[in-house]
Amino acid sequence: xxxxxxxxxxxxxxxxxxxxxxxxxxxxxxxxxxxxxxxxxxxxxxxxxxxxxxxxxxxxxxxxxxxxxxxxxxxxxxxxxxxxxxxxxxxxxxxxxxxxxxxxxxxxxxxxxxxxxxxxxxxxxxxxxxxxxxxxxxxxxxxxxxxxxxxxxxxxxxxxxxxxxxxxxxxxxxxxxxxxxxxxxxxxxxxxxxxxxxxxxxxxxxxxxxxxxxxxxxxxxxxxxxxxxxxxxxxxxxxxxxxxxxxxxxxxxxxxxxxxxxxxxxxxxxxxxxxxxxxxxxxxxxxxxxxxxxxxxxxxxxxxxxxxxxxxxxxxxxxxxxxxxxxxxxxxxxxxxxxxxxxxxxxxxxxxxxxxxxxxxxxxxxxxxxxxxxxxxxxxxxxxxxxxxxxxxxxxxxxxxxxxxxxxxxxxxxxxxxxxxxxxxxxxxxxxxxxxxxxxxxxxxxxxxxxxxxxxxxxxxxxxxxxxxxxxxxxxxxxxxxxxxxxxxxxxxxxxxxxxxxxxxxxxxxxxxxxxxxxxxxxxxxxxxxxxxxxxxxxxxxxxxxxxxxxxxxxxxxxxxxxxxxxxxxxxxxxxxxxxxxxxxxxxxxxxxxxxxxxxxxxxxxxxxxxxxxxxxxxxxxxxxxxxxxxxxxxxxxxxxxxxxxxxxxxxxxxxxxxxxxxxxxxxxxxxxxxxxxxxxxxxxxxxxxxxxxxxxxxxxxxxxxxxxxxxxxxxxxxxxxxxxxxxxxxxxxxxxxxxxxxxxxxxxxxxxxxxxxxxxxxxxxxxxxxxxxxxxxxxxxxxxxxxxxxxxxxxxxxxxxxxxxxxxxxxxx
Amino acid sequence: xxxxxxxxxxxxxxxxxxxxxxxxxxxxxxxxxxxxxxxxxxxxxxxxxxxxxxxxxxxxxxxxxxxxxxxxxxxxxxxxxxxxxxxxxxxxxxxxxxxxxxxxxxxxxxxx
Numbered sequence: 001x002x003x004x005x006x007x008x009x010x011x012x013x014x015x016x017x018x019x020x021x022x023x024x025x026x027x028x029x030x031x032x033x034x035x036x037x038x039x040x041x042x043x044x045x046x047x048x049x050x051x052x053x054x055x056x057x058x059x060x061x062x063x064x065x066x067x068x069x070x071x072x073x074x075x076x077x078x079x080x081x082x083x084x085x086x087x088x089x090x091x092x093x094x095x096x097x098x099x100x101x102x103x104x105x106x107x108x109x110x111x112x113x114x115x116x117x118x119x120x121x122x123x124x125x126x127x128x129x130x131x132x133x134x135x136x137x138x139x140x141x142x143x144x145x146x147x148x149x150x151x152x153x154x155x156x157x158x159x160x161x162x163x164x165x166x167x168x169x170x171x172x173x174x175x176x177x178x179x180x181x182x183x184x185x186x187x188x189x190x191x192x193x194x195x196x197x198x199x200x201x202x203x204x205x206x207x208x209x210x211x212x213x214x215x216x217x218x219x220x221x222x223x224x225x226x227x228x229x230x231x232x233x234x235x236x237x238x239x240x241x242x243x244x245x246x247x248x249x250x251x252x253x254x255x256x257x258x259x260x261x262x263x264x265x266x267x268x269x270x271x272x273x274x275x276x277x278x279x280x281x282x283x284x285x286x287x288x289x290x291x292x293x294x295x296x297x298x299x300x301x302x303x304x305x306x307x308x309x310x311x312x313x314x315x316x317x318x319x320x321x322x323x324x325x326x327x328x329x330x331x332x333x334x335x336x337x338x339x340x341x342x343x344x345x346x347x348x349x350x351x352x353x354x355x356x357x358x359x360x361x362x363x364x365x366x367x368x369x370x371x372x373x374x375x376x377x378x379x380x381x382x383x384x385x386x387x388x389x390x391x392x393x394x395x396x397x398x399x400x401x402x403x404x405x406x407x408x409x410x411x412x413x414x415x416x417x418x419x420x421x422x423x424x425x426x427x428x429x430x431x432x433x434x435x436x437x438x439x440x441x442x443x444x445x446x447x448x449x450x451x452x453x454x455x456x457x458x459x460x461x462x463x464x465x466x467x468x469x470x471x472x473x474x475x476x477x478x479x480x481x482x483x484x485x486x487x488x489x490x491x492x493x494x495x496x497x498x499x500x501x502x503x504x505x506x507x508x509x510x511x512x513x514x515x516x517x518x519x520x521x522x523x524x525x526x527x528x529x530x531x532x533x534x535x536x537x538x539x540x541x542x543x544x545x546x547x548x549x550x551x552x553x554x555x556x557x558x559x560x561x562x563x564x565x566x567x568x569x570x571x572x573x574x575x576x577x578x579x580x581x582x583x584x585x586x587x588x589x590x591x592x593x594x595x596x597x598x599x600x601x602x603x604x605x606x607x608x609x610x611x612x613x614x615x616x617x618x619x620x621x622x623x624x625x626x627x628x629x630x631x632x633x634x635x636x637x638x639x640x641x642x643x644x645x646x647x648x649x650x651x652x653x654x655x656x657x658x659x660x661x662x663x664x665x666x667x668x669x670x671x672x673x674x675x676x677x678x679x680x681x682x683x684x685x686x687x688x689x690x691x692x693x694x695x696x697x698x699x700x701x702x703x704x705x706x707x708x709x710x711x712x713x714x715x716x717x718x719x720x721x722x723x724x725x726x727x728x729x730x731x732x733x734x735x736x737x738x739x740x741x742x743x744x745x746x747x748x749x750x751x752x753x754x755x756x757x758x759x760x761x762x763x764x765x766x767x768x769x770x771x772x773x774x775x776x777x778x779x780x781x782x783x784x785x786x787x788x789x790x791x792x793x794x795x796x797x798x799x800x801x802x803x804x805x806x807x808x809x810x811x812x813x814x
Numbered sequence: 815x816x817x818x819x820x821x822x823x824x825x826x827x828x829x830x831x832x833x834x835x836x837x838x839x840x841x842x843x844x845x846x847x848x849x850x851x852x853x854x855x856x857x858x859x860x861x862x863x864x865x866x867x868x869x870x871x872x873x874x875x876x877x878x879x880x881x882x883x884x885x886x887x888x889x890x891x892x893x894x895x896x897x898x899x900x901x902x903x904x905x906x907x908x909x910x911x912x913x914x915x916x917x918x919x920x921x922x923x924x925x926x
Contacts (some may be wrong), residue, residue, distance in 0.1 A: 809845065
């Protein structure tokens with residue numbers, strides 16, 4: 001038997017396009033003997049991640065995609081630092097700058113592109129670089145050590161990333177941009193203005209609408225002079241005005257070129273058996289400068305070259321993501337509206353998000369997102385496929401009813417994603433590859449997916465999507481593998497416990513633990529209070545609250561301190577008090593030797609250092625309702641001054657805040673619950689960090705939920721806008737009750753919103769009138785049973801003495 | 815207090831009548847200048863320990879959550895065996911325990 005001689009495949013270019021194509025070919029066949037020529041002295045690295053190297057979050061090693069071993073293992077001959085100067089298409093041979101000849105059966109040109117360097121007078125001086133490869137990156141890192149001022153010419157994707165990188169390295173950076181809008185090829189004016197504002201916050205300066213006439217200096221550049229005569233000090237200049245396809249080899253070898261090397265739908269050039277892929281190629285009049293098209297081209301080419309039937313490449317709808325932390329920008333398709341377009345747009349200046357979708361003849365043709373890019377995967381698909389807009393899609397994208405922004409199930413977007421859609425842009429991993437890996441290899445974590453497919457292994461930007469795919473594919477199985485009970489006493493989850501309580505009619509913690517076979521018959525400090533809470537929500541008014549299953553604070557109605565003394569916080573509805581109450585607080589404090597009176601973060605007064613046996617007396621003499629500062633219950637409703645006094649106030653925040661606090665106080669919640677009411681969008685009472693934050697506006701109120709300013713800070717999500725105080729109260733009631741019914745014990749709304757999903761909460765509490773009504777009725781019913789716990793203790797002499805008094809029995813004489 | 819009863823119990827102190835001890839809720843007594851926390855478990859066993867948290871920061875124990883013959887302390891959630899006074903893993907320490915009995919509806923504590 002003789003092994004058939006392998007065909008010789010030569011690749012010019014050792015970058016992402018060429019090597020990705022080689023990887024795709026290797027997956028299909030081993031019939032090629034492969035030789036790669038690269039001009040740079042490195043193995044294949046991820047060029048789009050140079051920004052991270054500059055920023056310092058990645059090292060050069062981190063961004064290598066295929067290390068030296070990879071070439072060896074796949075039998076690929078690699079010549080680095082070698083440039084191919086000419087192709088002899090007649091004899092099928094390439095010639096290198098080192099005088100080396102290599103013959104080929106198939107030839108792949110993947111020479112990429114070069115930075116476009118503007119011929120500005122003086123730009124030949126030292127200190128002027130492009131931003132394209134590791135060498136440029138090195139120069140930038142060096143420059144930052146020696147010089148202070150830098151200018152980046154070009155306010156596009158690359159320029160902004162370079163600028164951010166240099167700011168991060170401590171330089172004073174000004175971006176010089178010819179146009180009035182940044183990234184004008186990817187963003188509309190609105191998004192562009194929001195981007196500029198955000199980047200200014202991150203320390204980048206801008207010179208907009210400026211054209212550089214000259215670079216002045218000595219041997220080194222020192223300043224830029226603009227055409228309007230203004231000057232800008234800069235000891236280092238990055239030119240990032242664009243890229244130019246590197247088509248030189250085509251020109252030198254008689255292959256047809258225009259802006260780039262011309263290719264057909266199978267990436268064939270004008271010369272037989274010569275192909276071109278990536279940024280050096282021009283397909284149907286377009287030269288691409290982004291990574292996604294390169295994978296799509298490589299895919300077609302790999303199949304074609306291996307003689308596998310494939311549709312031709314039909315061009316790409318490009319989309320853009322800016323790789324600057326904290327700045328999420330996305331655009332796809334047509335994003336500047338014309339007269340033929342129907343525009344759907346939503347701008348939220350408080351949350352700094354912007355969303356715009358363009359329709360033409362009711363088909364989705366383009367989109368821009370700023371701030372929140374959750375919808376980017378779906379939008380990309382809609383734009384690529386020219387999907388017709390429907391009520392359902394509109395609801396998904398803009399929130400049903402149009403009031404509520406951002407809320408939707410994330411796995412839904414993943415579900416709609418096409419199989420061949422690229423999830424990991426760095427490694428070219430499609431959704432199907434990840435789904436197959438999960439299904440076939442039984443993967444359950446992102447780390448396993450990374451090890452198996454490479455996805456998330458580079459920049460990690462796709463991690464949220466991979467997580468969504470994981471939970472979408474595993475569904476309930478995902479929960480099962482990750483299943484743990486509410487504590488070590490039981491393997492059951494909250495849902496299972498609550499379901500069993502309802503189904504079996506269990507009435508006490510003891511019964512629950514017995515019937516559901518707790519390992520520990522009376523439970524522990526984690527599950528007993530939890531089960532007591534669940535029983536209370538399921539049987540309002542019927543469940544006899546078990547004091548012995550409450551934490552000390554909720555049993556004593558005060559906060560225990562480390563020395564065993566307590567703190568007492570009386571109600572001050574909406575943070576408003578009176579001179580009479582203040583006088584009473586002062587008198588009681590003096591009488592009972594209160595060690596400190598503290599103004600709390602929730603706008604009220606905290607009497608610190610009350611002795612246990614004094615608690616009932618202090619409550620009695622204060623004669624004010626309990627502030628529940630110790631409880632998993634409504635704590636405070638923080639308010640601003642509002643329309644009663646404030647010149648900006650549009651709504652009566654103090655009045656409404658006090659009303660809500662009075663209405664909903666004393667009810668048990670899964671965890672403590674804080675609110676804020678603001679009279680206007682200046683948001684002085686800080687609605688964004690509250691469980692429910694309410695912001696007044698001229699025509700009504702906007703309701704935010706799931707905010708948290710504590711251990712794990714989270715900004716609240718906008719739930720909806722309402723017009724009347726009644727709608728406001730009902731919405732608050734519905735949200736509270738839905739949280740009471742579905743929250744895990746000790747789970748704050750910030751975690752609850754993320755677990756349940758804003759969309760579901762919106763549906764249950766706002767959109768679905770039936771569900772909303774039922775929730776409001778349930779909470780109203782529960783509210784009829786609450787009573788002030790301090791008064792209750794004062795009226796119950798037995799409890800008062802058993803819990804609060806230290807008995808002193810007479811000791812018998814020996 | 816019932817002095818007559820007190821004199822009847824050698825070395826013991828009558829704390830209070832049985833019905834004055836709620837199930838699974840601690841009560842505090844001051845005996846010979848020592849604070850004693852007394853617990854009645856769900857199967858009506860009584861335990862008495864010194865009302866001093868073995869945690870380095872101290873504090874009381876009487877307000878603990880009672881589960882079986884164990885308590886979860888109110889400040890640091892340490893699990894303590896009421897019978898032996900030993901703090902359970904992963905924490906460590908010991909609380910002083912006292913003998914306690916029920917006689918004729920009276921709860922009697924023995925400090926010696």
